[in-house]
Amino acid sequence: MDLFSHVLWTSVGARNRLWHDEAVLFALLPDLGFLLILVYGLFGVPMDIGFTRAVNTMPPVFMVIYHLLHSFVVFGIAAILAWKFFPKLLAPMSAWGIHIAMDIPFHDGMFAPRMLYPILPDFYVSGLPWSDSRILAASYSLLLLTWLYLEMRELKKHRRRDNWIPDWIDKAERFAAALINPQPIPATYAEVGNIQGASSQVSGEDSHSPGESPDSGP
Numbered sequence: 001m002d003l004f005s006h007v008l009w010t011s012v013g014a015r016n017r018l019w020h021d022e023a024v025l026f027a028l029l030p031d032l033g034f035l036l037i038l039v040y041g042l043f044g045v046p047m048d049i050g051f052t053r054a055v056n057t058m059p060p061v062f063m064v065i066y067h068l069l070h071s072f073v074v075f076g077i078a079a080i081l082a083w084k085f086f087p088k089l090l091a092p093m094s095a096w097g098i099h100i101a102m103d104i105p106f107h108d109g110m111f112a113p114r115m116l117y118p119i120l121p122d123f124y125v126s127g128l129p130w131s132d133s134r135i136l137a138a139s140y141s142l143l144l145l146t147w148l149y150l151e152m153r154e155l156k157k158h159r160r161r162d163n164w165i166p167d168w169i170d171k172a173e174r175f176a177a178a179l180i181n182p183q184p185i186p187a188t189y190a191e192v193g194n195i196q197g198a199s200s201q202v203s204g205e206d207s208h209s210p211g212e213s214p215d216s217g218p
Helices: 003-013 020-043 051-057 060-069 072-085 087-106 133-159 168-180 188-206
Strands: none
Touching (some): 003 020, 003 087, 020 051, 020 060, 072 087
């Protein structure tokens, strides 16, 4: 898809989130490779040869970077590392994976995402051109409808905040939050109960004089 679609879809999905800005940056990350190609095509060669010929003469490393940033393999490795060391990054990082998924059906040729690169460097799906006016119209229309639906949902949720029944979006968000930042049940609850019980027993025993049974009468 086009760059604006990636930004707008991410903004709608991550609206009202503390990690909105980070999500937008991750949504733009895969196209960093294309930005390098664009800069080379505009300034790295004589202007009179055209962008297409310039792309054909550029060093292979530019396309390697492009394919790496559009690979689910690279994204998966980055997500695992984030899950291990920086779990709070997983939520905004999802915009990177969504960017790749959006590009697969709407790119073709040399810029079609090699989604399994570098394991299968030549595997890709021939998609429709995102530049087609019908594709753009459908994308922005669906974007507008999604934004309206979410805004109406938030308004309805605000009005029914005392008796709001969680819907599928709430459940999905809770599921994702549990994966990203799991909160295990503290084992200290059981331990505290045992400690308190033991303390009560000890204190009860100490309240009697030596040699006197707790059950003995006066």
